[in-house]
Amino acid sequence: MKTIYKIAKTELQTLFYSPVAWLVIVIFTFQTAMTFTNMFGGLVRNQALGYELVSVTSNVFSNPWGGVFPAIQGYLFLYIPLLTMGLMSREFGSGSIRLLYSSPVTNVQIILGKFLSMMIYGLVLVGIMLIFTLFGAFTIKDFDLPLVLTGLLGVYLLICAYAAVGLFMSSLTSYQVVAAMLTLAMLGALNYVKDMWQDIEFIRDITYWLSISGRAGEFVIGLICSEDLLYFVIVIVLFLTLAIIRLQACRQKSPWFLTLGRYVGVVLLACFLGYLSSRPKLMGYYDVTATKMNTLTPNSQDVISRLEGGLTITSYLNALDEQDIWTASPSQVKTDQVRFKQYVRFKPDIKLKYVYYYDTIQSLSQDQRFPNLNTEQRAREIMRIHGLDSSLFLSPGQIREQIDLSGEKNMFVRLLERENGEKTFLRVFDDMQHHPGESEITAAFKRIAMELPTVGFLVGHGERDIHRTGDREYSGFALEKRFRYALINQGFDILNVRLTDEVPDNIKILVIAEMKEPLTETEEINLERYIARGGNLFITCEPKRSEIMNVLLEKFGVRLVTGTLVQLSENFSPDLIVAQPSQEAAKLNYYFDGMKQNNRCLVMSGAAGLEYDRNNEYNVIPLFISDSLSWNEVETTNFVDERPVLSVSVGEMQKSYATVLALSREINNKEQKIMILGDADCISNGELSMHRRGISASNYTVIMGGFYWMSDNEVPIDVRRPTPPDNVIYLNEAKIGTWQVLMTWILPGILLMISIFIWIRRRGR
Known part of the structure; x- marks a missing residue:
């Protein structure tokens, strides 16, 4: 030495x-x-x-x-x-x-x-x-x-x-x-x-x-x-x-x-x-x-600990899916595996598999670039250009023998499968982050580890449809597979429900989205039974449906204010309401608190105010309220060509109105939770994809926060970390x-x- x-x-x-x-x-x-x-x-x-x-x-x-x-x-x-x-x-x-x-x-x-x-x-x-x-x-x-x-x-x-x-x-x-x-x-x-x-x-x-x-x-x-x-x-x-x-x-x-x-x-x-x-x-x-920021949150660790036995994550990559062709191509496998490194840390026996295939997808771009080529010819041309070995890719017939990916539109997707046969899909999303984060990955794991809340959507009365993609429908927040905040991607199971029979026991939350027709006597009885057993409800309304919806809302001591809420603005239609989260909402859960802290709002176009009885059996919390200068416009109906004017003589009143309510009560040894929205369009496909200059809207957070509350904070997965304490510098x-x-x-x-x-x-x- x-x-x-x-x-x-x-x-x-x-x-x-x-x-x-x-x-x-x-x-x-x-x-x-x-x-x-x-x-x-x-x-x-x-x-x-x-x-x-x-x-x-x-x-x-x-x-x-x-x-x-x-x-x-x-x-x-x-x-x-x-x-x-x-x-x-x-x-x-x-x-x-x-x-x-x-x-x-x-x-x-x-x-x-x-x-x-x-x-x-x-x-x-x-x-x-x-x-x-x-x-x-x-x-x-x-x-x-x-x-x-x-x-x-x-x-x-x-x-x-x-x-x-x-x-x-x-x-x-x-x-x-x-x-x-x-x-x-x-x-x-x-x-x-x-x-x-x-x-x-x-x-x-x-x-x-x-x-x-x-x-x-x-x-x-x-x-x-x-x-x-x-x-x-x-x-x-x-x-x-x-x-x-x-x-x-x-x-x-x-x-x-x-x-x-x-x-x-x-x-x-x-x-x-x-x-x-x-x-x-x-x-x-x-x-x-100090905050363990490089480690899965405790909730994620708990979910992983419940996954006993083997677990395989199979990534299916379509050569024609050019957006994700480099996500998990053979040359990018090791890079892709890093995305699951934190999970493998706590469950080292996770197996990561990759399956390559080609099959038809909807792509206007490819139709324009390869107008005279069929699916196989397009795939082979793309593989040739990208230098991919075509022998690794299964044909449409071969991949369909293994799995049916038509429900995923043959886009890039991962299948999580346990030894006991439990399986679910994990998707990528059409946003800037694109890949799933800890919340979505853990939600997918939780889906195959334990029973999660099932959300039922009432049908049969002209309600918003979760299977259609129109602007007014609800597929975006319920079943849209490429939308990160859709319920299906946050751990919920989704079912359509008819009240001609009793609501199934596995339904924990029932969504009633702007009924256009009243309930029948049998349907009323089955709904009453669901409410009596303590089932949770998510109800969205529209001013023009007040006659039908008030019959339902009166069960909870709530009613729609006559008329449409208006709020005069230089840049937007008068019936566009910018509702702010209340102090009570911020205390309800961290989603609404985040909206309050970050000055985020709920945008509602064509909303009705909500009134409620102060002394009913439900504890009522106004979650979102309109500006104090808003009023319930009764006379004006054409907000494009006419400018509404406050008229007290016809019952119009200028004040802050509750536009979203949260109700709760103790029943059958559990807490029943109900959310009521005065506007059904605020969480529609069209509104969730809308951007207005100068308005910091966060309508999707209302979905996340509402269903997090109604699922007893079970899903979406809470992946928050402690706030880092090093937030001050002692220098000017x-x-x-x-x-x-x-x-x-x-x-x-x-x-x-x-x-x-x-x-x-x-x-x-």
């Missing part, structure tokens, strides 16, 4: 007497300071402007768009080759390697001594980053120190890995410039190897594991994974061993084929160990963050300007002067 230390000490003396080492330190300090102060200063300015800060520690150090650690990873590979290029090539070029060979020093000691010097130099770079860490610890409220220390560990391991690669490359040549170029080439290969041969299943796992790209990423966000930790250990040992073999070959003049065999053997052993370390059952995790914009000058210019300047002093002093000697 003393010999290794002496070699390291000698190498460090040589390194720090050279301008390169000091230049790297100065530039590294300057770039780190620039990145840190830019991000930190931006947050200080946002705080001064009154914006609420969230996760300050993570934003400063881990943010992929400007955080310190991601930025450092982006330019480290440029520095290390400059430092390692002379480690061994200098010995070969000057002939001093012969002195080492003739001395009682082993090859292992030479390589480990050289590498130890780089490890110490790496600690110097980490020490510079530690300066900014300490600054953050003293200026950020509840600074998340474990997160930053884990990031420092990841960056340090990356430096060591780069150094090991550079040391081996330096042992291959006597020219330092060539050694630097070889190091850059190898680092480039290690970065891009994960994209090579990914369509070959046997090689896929090996090449993906070999890639160094993003290996420190999980450390940076505060997650320690055994796979990444072992990766750095294995890669470092691999290249150090290769360097030792290289010295041994030069020292003993070994035959080339023997040396090559040793190289291959060491590489194969490293790949085998790496393959083992990447097996889910052998992987361990530790989330160091004037002080951060001073610190920016000190860190960006003064600190690197001091280091530059020290380096010049040492260089001049050495030249004088």
Whole structure:
């Protein structure tokens, strides 16, 4: 060990007497300071402007768009080759390697001594980053120190890995410039190897594991994974061993084929160990963050714990589905599997399968681009252009023998299937996020793990249809498979219900959407039985249906106010009501509270106000209320050509009206919950897809919040995390300007002067 230390000490003396080492330190300090102060200063300015800060520690150090650690990873590979290029090539070029060979020093000691010097130099770079860490610890409220220390560990391991690669490359040549170029080439290969041969299943796992790209990423966000930790250990040992073999070959003049065999053997052993370390059952995790932001929420963990036995997730990819052709194509399998990594962490026996096929889809674009080609010809042309192996894709007949995907319109979809036969689909969505999040994935798992609430939609009286896609229908919030917030994608089962028979026992929520015809006597009896047993109800109304709907609403002490609510506006129709969540709504659940906090509203076009008895058996909460300047317009019916005028003489009254009510009571040892909306169009297909300039509408949140409340907070899945406590910076914009000058210019300047002093002093000697 003393010999290794002496070699390291000698190498460090040589390194720090050279301008390169000091230049790297100065530039590294300057770039780190620039990145840190830019991000930190931006947050200080946002705080001064009154914006609420969230996760300050993570934003400063881990943010992929400007955080310190991601930025450092982006330019480290440029520095290390400059430092390692002379480690061994200098010995070969000057002939001093012969002195080492003739001395009682082993090859292992030479390589480990050289590498130890780089490890110490790496600690110097980490020490510079530690300066900014300490600054953050003293200026950020509840600074998340474990997160930053884990990031420092990841960056340090990356430096060591780069150094090991550079040391081996330096042992291959006597020219330092060539050694630097070889190091850059190898680092480039290690970065891009994960994209090579990914369509070959046997090689896929090996090449993906070999890639160094993003290996420190999980450390940076505060997650320690055994796979990444072992990766750095294995890669470092691999290249150090290769360097030792290289010295041994030069020292003993070994035959080339023997040396090559040793190289291959060491590489194969490293790949085998790496393959083992990447097996889910052998992987361990530790989330160091204060809010466990890299770990599934407790609700998701609970659902996964209930999934006993085997579970397979099969992804079905249609070659004609060009929107998702790269989501799970053979070359993207490993990338796609990362989307389920958190779930595999808690259930390592999850199997991920991929099935490729081609079948007809509805695509106007393809009809225009390939007008004369049939389904098979289009598929083969698309596969040819994208370089996909057509032999991997099943024909329409072959895929239909396995599964019927016509209900999914042959679009990309995943099938979750348990050993006991329980199965459900997990979809992608037509929004910017596209892929399902934790809420949707957990909801799908929960569907096959336990019985979830079933929502019944009353039919037979002209109600809104959940199977039609017209603007006024309800398929969007109920059954639209590509709409993220549809009930079917949030864990609910959906059924049509007729009141000619008793409501099935599995129906937990009954939706009555603007009846156009009254109930028959038998239907009244069956509805009364459902209400008497404590069944929950979701009722939507329209002003023009007040005569029919009031008969139903009177059962709960509620009635529609005569007329249509209007609210005069310069830009919109008078009957467009912008209803705000009430304080009581914010207390009911976090969905409505979020609307209140973020100034989101419920837009209702053609709504009726809701009145209710104060002393009935139900506890009534006005969830959404109109502006105090709104009134119930009785006379005007054409809001396009006529401008309504308040007329008190005909019963019009200007005030705030409740437009959505929540009712509850205790019955049969449970809480019965009822929601009533004064507008049936506000959650229709047309309104959910509507955007109005200047209005921050969030109508879909009313669906989510309402059904979350009526399902007793069971679904949609609550995947909220604790609010990060590091939300205040103890600096103002004037002080951060001073610190920016000190860190960006003064600190690197001091280091530059020290380096010049040492260089001049050495030249004088």
